[in-house]
Amino acid sequence: MDRVPQAEVPAVQDEGPLQGVPQALRAGAGGIRGLRQLIRRHGRALEADLRREYGVRLRDLYTGNLTWRELASYVLGLSPTSATRTALNGGTVEPTGEQIILADLFDAVTTHDWHFAQANADDKKAKPKKPKPYPRWWITQPSRKNSPERLAKLDDARRRKRAREQAIAEGRIA
Known part of the structure; x- marks a missing residue:
């Protein structure tokens, strides 16, 4: 009878901080500690988001109906416009992918128009000014x-x- 090799039993969760949790949501800590800090600082926003997006109550964490791992997964899946992510950004809503793409598209079209106007402008007249980029409120200058x-x-x-x-x-x- 061959013996099964004895190896360390892999943990359900990696040792240390949760992998892939954005730095803003981790608050410099990982795992349960980071989630506790998030609850302490932005509990109301997190509670509203959990209820709105997943139908889960934050109090379920303390009754045993919600695990820390599930909570971490829910926090990772919050939309950019969620109250928690807005609170973490100091009240500034994160841009959606569509907003970023539209701003880039606006810049590309206006720059193209400017190049076209530059190429076809009369040499005796003043050249058109270069267009200003679309204001990206999500980038802090x-x-x-x-x-x-x-x-x-x-x-x-x-x-x-x-x-x-x-x-x-x-x-x-x-």
Whole structure:
């Protein structure tokens, strides 16, 4: 009688964080810990989404009718317009695939029109301006207002101003 090779029994779930959970939904943690943080921070939005999209109640998690693994699967499957994902993005709704494609299509058509107008424009007249891209509200532009370089320059200017005011007060300069 041959013995069955004894190997480690594979876990139902990988060790460590859930694989594929978006960083925003993981909140820097994985598995149950990340889901608990999500419930703590955005419980009402998550509860509404679970009820609306899956007909599941969040309280089922504590009654045993819903497992942590099922909850993770439901969270992963939430639509981009769900209240939970909107709350995770600071109140900004994620764009749908259609919105992204339409914005790209708009840019392609307007750029094509501009190229056509450039090629057929009279040399004696002003050339048409390049079209502005479609505004993509889902992409945050880097703020020059609070850039580290700008803040460093402001701090340096404030320091020079204080030094000058002090020198004037002491009578070193007029």
